[in-house]
Amino acid sequence: MTAIPEYSTPRPAGLVGLYRRVISLPERIPFSLVQLAARVAIAHVFWQSAQSKLASWPVTLQLFASEYNLPLIDPAIAAPLATTAEITGAVLLFLGLFSRLGALMLLGVVSVIQIFVFPENWAEHLLWASLLLLVLTRGAGVFSVDYLAERIFRTRA
Template structure:
C-alpha cells in the first residue's frame, strides 16, 4: 500500500487548525487599543450632543421643557446639568483622566435617556452603555492620563 502524501492544508485537521489560528488573530490586538477606541468613540457622541445643545441654547431649553419630559427635575436645571455632564464626561474619557468617573457620568445620562426620553432607541443606548461599561470595568488603558498618573505617582504596575 502506498502512503498518501499529507497535505496539512487540505486535511480536515489542517483546515480546522488554520481556522483556529485565523479566529485567534484578533486576540493579538492589545486591549488598550480597544479601550482607546471605545473612549474616543463614545466621547465623540456626547461631545457632539453637548455642542448641539450649546449652539442653540433657547432650542435646548425648549426641548427639555416640551419633548424630553423628565419627571423629577425642572428643565431649566436639567438642561445645563446634562450639557455640563456631557462636556465633562467627554473630556475625561477622551483624555483618559478619571475615566471611570467620566464613564459613570455618561452611563447616568444614557440611563436617563433610555428610561425617560427615547426608550425606543435601546439598541443605540446599549451600544453606548457597552463602551462605557468597558471603560468603567477595565479602566482607560495604557494610552491615558490615568496610566501616566499611576506611573508618575509610583504605582507602577
C-alpha cells in the same frame, strides 16, 4: 529533582489548523487599543450631543421643556446639567483622565435618556452603555492620563 517533560498540544493541520490560526489573530490586538477606541468613540457621541445643545440654547431649553419632559426637575436646570455632564464626561474619557468617573457620569446620562426620554432607542443606549461599562470596569488603558499618573505615583510611593 527531575524535570517535568513539557507536552505541547499538537497543532491541527490542514483547514482546521488554518481556521484556528485565523480566528486567533484578533487576540493579538492589544487590549489598550480596544480601550482607546471605546473611549474615543463614546466621547465623540457625547461631545457632539453637547455641541448641538450649545449651538442653539433656546431650542435646547424648549426641547427639555416639551419633548424630553423629565419628571421632578425643571428644564432650566436639567438642560445645563445634561450639557455639562456630556462635555465633562466626553473630555475626561477622551483624555483618559478620571476615566471611570467620566464613564459613570455618562452612564447616568444614558440611564436618564433610556428611562425617561427615548426608551424605544434601547439598542443604541445599550451600545453606549457597553462602551462606558468597558471603561468603568477595565479602566482607560495604557494610552491615558490615568495610566501615566498611576505610574508616576507608583514610583514615588
